[in-house]
Amino acid sequence: xxxxxxxxxxxxxxxxxxxxxxxxxxxxxxxxxxxxxxxxxxxxxxxxxxxxxxxxxxxxxxxxxxxxxxxxxxxxxxxxxxxxxxxxxxxxxxxxxxxxxxxxxxxxxxxxxxxxxxxxxxxxxxxxxxxxxxxxxxxxxxxxxxxxxxxxxxxxxxxxxxxxxxxxxxxxxxxxxxxxxxxxxxxxxxxxxxxxxxxxxxxxxxxxxxxxxxxxxxxxxxxxxxxxxxxxxxxxxxxxxxxxxxxxxxxxxxxxxxxxxxxxxxxxxxxxxxxxxxxxxxxxxxxxxxxxxxxxxxxxxxxxxxxxxxxxxxxxxxxxxxxxxxxxxxxxxxxxxxxxxxxxxxxxxxxxxxxxxxxxx
Amino acid sequence: xxxxxxxxxxxxxxxxxxxxxxxxxxxxxxxxxxxxxxxxxxxxxxxxxxxxxxxxxxxxxxxxxxxxxxxxxxxxxxxxxxxxxxxxxxxxxxxxxxxxxxxxxxxxxxxxxxxxxxxxxxxxxxxxxxxxxxxxxxxxxxxxxxxxxxxxxxxxxxxxxxxxxxxxxxxxxxxxxxxxxxxxxxxxxxxxxxxxxxxxxxxxxxxxxxxxxxxxxxxxxxxxxxxxxxxxxxxxxxxxxxxxxxxxxxxxxxxxxxxxxxxxxxxxxxxxxxxxxxxxxxxxxxxxxxxxxxxxxxxxxxxxxxxxxxxxxxxxxxxxxxxxxxxxxxxxxxxxxxxxxxxxxxxxxxxxxxxxxxxxxxxxxxxxxxxxxxxxxxxxxxxxxxxxxxxxxxxxxx
Numbered sequence: 001x002x003x004x005x006x007x008x009x010x011x012x013x014x015x016x017x018x019x020x021x022x023x024x025x026x027x028x029x030x031x032x033x034x035x036x037x038x039x040x041x042x043x044x045x046x047x048x049x050x051x052x053x054x055x056x057x058x059x060x061x062x063x064x065x066x067x068x069x070x071x072x073x074x075x076x077x078x079x080x081x082x083x084x085x086x087x088x089x090x091x092x093x094x095x096x097x098x099x100x101x102x103x104x105x106x107x108x109x110x111x112x113x114x115x116x117x118x119x120x121x122x123x124x125x126x127x128x129x130x131x132x133x134x135x136x137x138x139x140x141x142x143x144x145x146x147x148x149x150x151x152x153x154x155x156x157x158x159x160x161x162x163x164x165x166x167x168x169x170x171x172x173x174x175x176x177x178x179x180x181x182x183x184x185x186x187x188x189x190x191x192x193x194x195x196x197x198x199x200x201x202x203x204x205x206x207x208x209x210x211x212x213x214x215x216x217x218x219x220x221x222x223x224x225x226x227x228x229x230x231x232x233x234x235x236x237x238x239x240x241x242x243x244x245x246x247x248x249x250x251x252x253x254x255x256x257x258x259x260x261x262x263x264x265x266x267x268x269x270x271x272x273x274x275x276x277x278x279x280x281x282x283x284x285x286x287x288x289x290x291x292x293x294x295x296x297x298x299x300x301x302x303x304x305x306x307x308x309x310x311x312x313x314x315x316x317x318x319x320x321x322x323x324x325x326x327x328x329x330x331x332x333x334x335x336x337x338x339x340x341x342x343x344x345x346x347x348x349x350x351x352x353x354x355x356x357x358x359x360x361x
Numbered sequence: 362x363x364x365x366x367x368x369x370x371x372x373x374x375x376x377x378x379x380x381x382x383x384x385x386x387x388x389x390x391x392x393x394x395x396x397x398x399x400x401x402x403x404x405x406x407x408x409x410x411x412x413x414x415x416x417x418x419x420x421x422x423x424x425x426x427x428x429x430x431x432x433x434x435x436x437x438x439x440x441x442x443x444x445x446x447x448x449x450x451x452x453x454x455x456x457x458x459x460x461x462x463x464x465x466x467x468x469x470x471x472x473x474x475x476x477x478x479x480x481x482x483x484x485x486x487x488x489x490x491x492x493x494x495x496x497x498x499x500x501x502x503x504x505x506x507x508x509x510x511x512x513x514x515x516x517x518x519x520x521x522x523x524x525x526x527x528x529x530x531x532x533x534x535x536x537x538x539x540x541x542x543x544x545x546x547x548x549x550x551x552x553x554x555x556x557x558x559x560x561x562x563x564x565x566x567x568x569x570x571x572x573x574x575x576x577x578x579x580x581x582x583x584x585x586x587x588x589x590x591x592x593x594x595x596x597x598x599x600x601x602x603x604x605x606x607x608x609x610x611x612x613x614x615x616x617x618x619x620x621x622x623x624x625x626x627x628x629x630x631x632x633x634x635x636x637x638x639x640x641x642x643x644x645x646x647x648x649x650x651x652x653x654x655x656x657x658x659x660x661x662x663x664x665x666x667x668x669x670x671x672x673x674x675x676x677x678x679x680x681x682x683x684x685x686x687x688x689x690x691x692x693x694x695x696x697x698x699x700x701x702x703x704x705x706x707x708x709x710x711x712x713x714x715x716x717x718x719x720x721x722x723x724x725x726x727x728x729x730x731x732x733x734x735x736x737x738x739x740x741x742x743x744x745x746x747x748x749x750x751x752x753x754x755x756x757x758x759x
Contacts, residue, residue, distance in 0.1 A: 247742065
């Protein structure tokens, strides 16, 4: 304790530590029956940190070339001390992070936390969700196994359906006409440099906005919540909320460890670009609802290609979703109810199509 | 170009009828030949008498005895055939003359096969065409039309079970089921135009065209001389001829299915060698099976065992080599291959066992970690409870 006091005094003398941390002591977080949903953002952040740490460790051995990538991951999983754990946690962590990010997005949507003045918090969060999906897509190819190779081929073929710039985008992503070693190097660059850089910047903005505007109280609870005495409707951010968050992180860590130890992420077989595509190639679960929709569309819709219509529709849906706070009216308004309905529909559609894809697959 | 032959013969009843579609698809028609190329006459004439004028070379129906010679007029002329297909052989007729079919035909037996029996008459297709009666996939059926007909073969005293036997053979399975066109059919072993049964001495050479290593080993084996003395043909003595089934390790050794015991008896050198070699092969096969099971179990738990699984393939290669080495009938030679395979199989099994141990270690590690995590979560929860109770007390006091 004495050492801590000395350190604090040292910092205070130089940087005004007490002033800097004053807001932590004053900061409060609303407390109500939906408070549990607040932890999803923190869990996503925790999983992102886990990804950064495990990803950095993997970088020590991973080799981003088509001739070495698979062998290097195999080496990590079989020869490197606890390499299996690091790789498995990285793979499972990616999936859990995407799941947590989606759950966070839907909880914010249904609790109407995106409304004025938090519109930009929502926009920055949505952009972060898109970046997380880009992390998943680029990282999936890196072990250079058969499934990843052909799934990337299918994925980048879908990108080619984007009107006007589709072909260019495909060539840009692939680093040529086909999925080759150049694609792997490119995806590696996106995965470890471009995307982390953008995500870190956006994350800072997102967290600053959360700090600036605080955590919202759902409009449906606002009156009931206001009626409570202050000590019952709020809790201190530090240490009360942070310790609860820490408990959630520990639970997430336990789940992550259990998955990594009991169901290690499989490596599969090395990609062979000249081999025929195996049956049942499909993307990771978080892209399945889109993939299955595109598959079900007819070859032609009016004068357009069916797949192209699907890609444009998903693109427009993403833009609408991004701008959702600006389309919402007041809490009790008709538009707000429509948006809630739309949210439930989107959730049901995504879950339903994903389930359908698994059952059909 | 006018072809008055077809104008009439497409309308005439059988056997004078010619199917125009078949005639048009005939390779000869497609290369620019016509009816008159074989039958003579003048197809530009409408008047049947002029069209079939013997003065214009009209031959009418070609007798069976004339057919090979007629076909050979072009097909033995290398310079002529080169103009159509430079890689087409021109020795069919000379080969035919050496075949049983050709020999009997020259003796006046017109029931034997002539060119048209196998290739067809007016709808001849190249042998590379899958619809051709002489395409590898159809050769056996074509031969069987005569050779599986007991009535037809009665006069020659030939068995008619060959086709049925062949259809149950490993060769037929490779050809018909796997679509491996290099797998043998009747003509591969008997020849096509020069078809004849290979003699006892020639059997080994026939099989050796594909099974090179086995033949070389057999040549250097003690069986070579012994078989010659006993007048036994190589290969077919153990494997059979038309019904060659998948060989297995029970053919060796001293069990009830052993082929060795047909000649060897308990106590002789061959008996012991057979027993030894079978033991070695079965030992390696067992080791591979066990290693595979352990690796499969490890893989099912999610452990990465891709490399040892790949390496186990080398043990399988060694088993294949050992099975080939059997044909030298020297246990030491087999043992050398088996040892290589056993080492690889043992290493693969060890890798699998290690992976399973590692999995157990991970589960133990997980259990300890989960207990620690749970303790921390409970500790935090209790600390929070106390913190909030104290805060409540302070708030009530103030």
